Amino acid sequence: MTSQTSSVGAAVPAGGRSAPAGRTRRAFGQTTAGYLFLAPWLIGFFGLTLGPALASLWLSFTNYDLLQSPTFIGTANYVRIATADPKFAAAMKVTFLYVILSVPLKLVFALLVAMAFNRGIRGLPLYRAIFYLPSLLGTSVAIAVLWRQLFAADGLVNAALANFGIIGPSWISNPNYSLYTLVVLSVWQFGSPMIIFLAGLRQIPTDMYEAASLDGASRTRQFFKITLPLLTPVIFFNFVIQTIDAFKAFTPAFIISEGTGGPINSTLFYTLYLYQEAFGFFRMGYASALAWILVIIIAIFTAFSFLSARYWVHYDD
Amino acid sequence: MTDVPFHGAARSSVTRSVLIHAALIVASILMLYPLLWMLSGSFRPSEEIFGSSSLIPSSIDIGAYWRGWNGLQVSFGTFFWNSFVIAVLSTIGNVMACSLTAFAFARLNFRGRNVWFAIMLGTLMLPYHVTLIPQYILFLHLDWVNTWLPLVVPKFFAVDAFFIFLMVQFFRGIPRELDEAAMMDGCSPWRIYWKIMLPLSTPVLATAAIFSFLWTWEDFFGPLIYLNDIQTYTVQIGLRSFVDSTGSSDWSALFAMSVLSLIPIFLVFLFFQRLLIEGIATTGMKR
Numbered sequence: 263m264t265s266q267t268s269s270v271g272a273a274v275p276a277g278g279r280s281a282p283a284g285r286t287r288r289a290f291g292q293t294t295a296g297y298l299f300l301a302p303w304l305i306g307f308f309g310l311t312l313g314p315a316l317a318s319l320w321l322s323f324t325n326y327d328l329l330q331s332p333t334f335i336g337t338a339n340y341v342r343i344a345t346a347d348p349k350f351a352a353a354m355k356v357t358f359l360y361v362i363l364s365v366p367l368k369l370v371f372a373l374l375v376a377m378a379f380n381r382g383i384r385g386l387p388l389y390r391a392i393f394y395l396p397s398l399l400g401t402s403v404a405i406a407v408l409w410r411q412l413f414a415a416d417g418l419v420n421a422a423l424a425n426f427g428i429i430g431p432s433w434i435s436n437p438n439y440s441l442y443t444l445v446v447l448s449v450w451q452f453g454s455p456m457i458i459f460l461a462g463l464r465q466i467p468t469d470m471y472e473a474a475s476l477d478g479a480s481r482t483r484q485f486f487k488i489t490l491p492l493l494t495p496v497i498f499f500n501f502v503i504q505t506i507d508a509f510k511a512f513t514p515a516f517i518i519s520e521g522t523g524g525p526i527n528s529t530l531f532y533t534l535y536l537y538q539e540a541f542g543f544f545r546m547g548y549a550s551a552l553a554w555i556l557v558i559i560i561a562i563f564t565a566f567s568f569l570s571a572r573y574w575v576h577y578d579d
Numbered sequence: 580m581t582d583v584p585f586h587g588a589a590r591s592s593v594t595r596s597v598l599i600h601a602a603l604i605v606a607s608i609l610m611l612y613p614l615l616w617m618l619s620g621s622f623r624p625s626e627e628i629f630g631s632s633s634l635i636p637s638s639i640d641i642g643a644y645w646r647g648w649n650g651l652q653v654s655f656g657t658f659f660w661n662s663f664v665i666a667v668l669s670t671i672g673n674v675m676a677c678s679l680t681a682f683a684f685a686r687l688n689f690r691g692r693n694v695w696f697a698i699m700l701g702t703l704m705l706p707y708h709v710t711l712i713p714q715y716i717l718f719l720h721l722d723w724v725n726t727w728l729p730l731v732v733p734k735f736f737a738v739d740a741f742f743i744f745l746m747v748q749f750f751r752g753i754p755r756e757l758d759e760a761a762m763m764d765g766c767s768p769w770r771i772y773w774k775i776m777l778p779l780s781t782p783v784l785a786t787a788a789i790f791s792f793l794w795t796w797e798d799f800f801g802p803l804i805y806l807n808d809i810q811t812y813t814v815q816i817g818l819r820s821f822v823d824s825t826g827s828s829d830w831s832a833l834f835a836m837s838v839l840s841l842i843p844i845f846l847v848f849l850f851f852q853r854l855l856i857e858g859i860a861t862t863g864m865k866r
Contacts, residue, residue: 294691295768303680303699303743305737311702315715321712322734328716331594392607396614396857398848402797403815404837407822411628411830418616418638421632450610454859462590510706513648513799517819536708540754546712560706561606578676 263411322551339551350552352527353535356441360531361508364448369500372452377489378457390457397453405447410434413443434518437528444514444529455500462496463489494575502567506560512537532556565574603637640831644839647832650821651689653809654847655836658817663811663843665727665802666795672734673791674784681746682772696747702740706721715804729741729805732793742787745858749783750776786858790849796843814840 297304322339324332343350375393379386399405412418415432423430433439466489480560512533515523522536523530536556540549612634620628621643623636648655683689684696718729735742757779758771766774777784802813812820818833818840825833848855 280741292687292768293689296683296687296692299679299683299687299768299772300695302676302735303737304695306676306733306738307698310736310738311705311710314710314717316714317716318709318711327717375603375606378603383596383599389603389607390856391848392610395848396610398793399614399841399844400797401799402844403602403799403818403822404617404840407818407837408613410822411617411620411834412613414629418613418632425632449612457856457859467743491717501791506706510708516799516803517822520823523706531632533708536755537800537803540712543695546716550709550712550823553706553711556705557709560704564704576828 263344316552324547357532372455378465397451401513406514437526491576502574611646630756643835662813668731669734669795670791676737677742686752823827
């Protein structure tokens with residue numbers, strides 16, 4: 263692979279233009295060749311992305327059950343979602359709670375561990391592998407199955423608690439706790455933001471710390487005055503990526519609740535609700551409206567993040 | 580991988596490093612414990628899994644693997660084969676289609692390139708949920724439901740913009756002199772792509788291939804929607820119906836099949852760890 267130096271900077275899409283070499287060598291500029299190479303993507307873009315996206319936008323204003331052709335009902339789907347759908351409200355609550363709890367916790371863990379690694383300790387590759395593994399196993403059904411069993415009434419967690427004389431509840435089937443088991447699952451998978459943090463930490467020039475040490479700055483002060491500010495671009499990146507990902511979470515909630523989002527809608531992730539509407543009840547129009555609302559939520563979140571970045575993300579020059 | 584001590588003051592305090600190691604070892608055990616518990620659970624009788632936090636089974640019994648393998652009316656062998664074929668075909672599709680697209684963006688000058696590139700980046704942000712339902716309707720009309728086609732064919736049209744972006748970044752790092760020289764010698768763009776770019780890009784192609792394979796292997800949502808016939812099930816869907824059919828009666832068999840379903844991921848992790856980690860560090864992949 264290329265050098266480590268370019269690492270995190272490259273994570274943020276770098277602007278489109280490349281070297282002006284084409285100007286000298288017009289032979290390169292064969293438009294036909296360009297479009298021939300681009301053909302598969304273009305077909306995919308129009309046929310599988312743009313076309314379907316527009317179609318779902320239109321469907322979101324219809325009533326469609328796959329059997330009869332869609333009937334246009336104006337904004338009725340959106341109105342019902344906003345005013346008369348308690349399940350939508352439940353799904354929003356669950357999803358936002360999940361995002362608000364899991365993302366910061368996951369990032370704090372990832373940063374803490376990356377900081378511990380950054381001191382160049384022995385056995386780093388082994389530790390890093392161990393911490394990264396759960397994140398790689400990710401959304402496998404097997405992991406969701408395992409989680410269900412870990413937090414069952416007679417599962418591993420309660421068996422461990424019993425050693426301390428604590429009788430734990432049935433975490434999965436108790437609506438007060440079920441969502442938190444999914445938060446724990448998400449936090450357990452802090453491996454990939456950790457690796458991104460580690461790459462970011464390595465880009466902070468050592469001499470800054472040396473200078474700070476000479477000036478008598480404590481480690482805590484160095485953390486708040488050097489590490490944290492210089493790491494804000496990476497924190498920002500991880501935050502945006504992890505949040506969008508958390509909004510889209512599906513598999514664990516599906517397996518743990520057997521597709522119901524229960525008990526009492528306590529694990530009804532937004533995507534799970536969308537799935538139920540589309541493929542459980544075949545309300546394709548309604549589900550399309552739900553999909554577009556998710557897009558809008560994610561877009562608003564992303565826009566706000568980028569706007570706020572101006573005030574807290576530190577960029578060179 | 581070499582890891583150079585970062586701060587000059589690393590030897591400043593031995594206690595500090597002992598404390599960090601102790602914390603990391605405890606954390607490592609906590610991280611791995613659930614996985615090891617599942618592994619050990621697959622070798623012991625179901626009733627022993629419950630209410631036990633120990634890792635050592637009283638006796639080793641591989642019966643659960645046999646029971647699980649044949650636990651549904653179609654054996655897990657079929658599911659593994661289906662998953663494997665889908666993952667391999669998707670990987671091939673992704674690498675081929677995305678590298679073609681990336682080559683056009685990185686190396687060819689054509690009208691509208693910057694516009695298309697911006698649009699491609701835009702699709703990176705688009706959640707798949709907005710294309711999901713019309714795509715489903717499309718594949719339903721093509722009579723592709725209950726086949727692998729809806730899971731595989733889109734990959735041949737470079738729908739995973741993420742990999743395009745990854746490859747464009749890499750291709751731009753390859754010195755232009757190489758293909759300009761080839762151009763002077765009358766090499767066609769295709770030959771430059773095939774004979775110069777691809778051979779020089781094995782690291783990024785491998786990274787894309789590995790992540791494609793893993794993501795397709797782990798994919799649950801796609802197969803859940805498109806595969807209803809048990810003959811076409813992937814491992815993930817098979818495992819899910821196994822959960823439904825066994826309920827909580829045979830946890831060791833369920834664990835056994837869960838363990839098997841993770842083995843391909845684990846093998847990839849073992850052999851390609853460096854590529855995985857560098858892939859994440861350089862591109863910020865989310866998993």
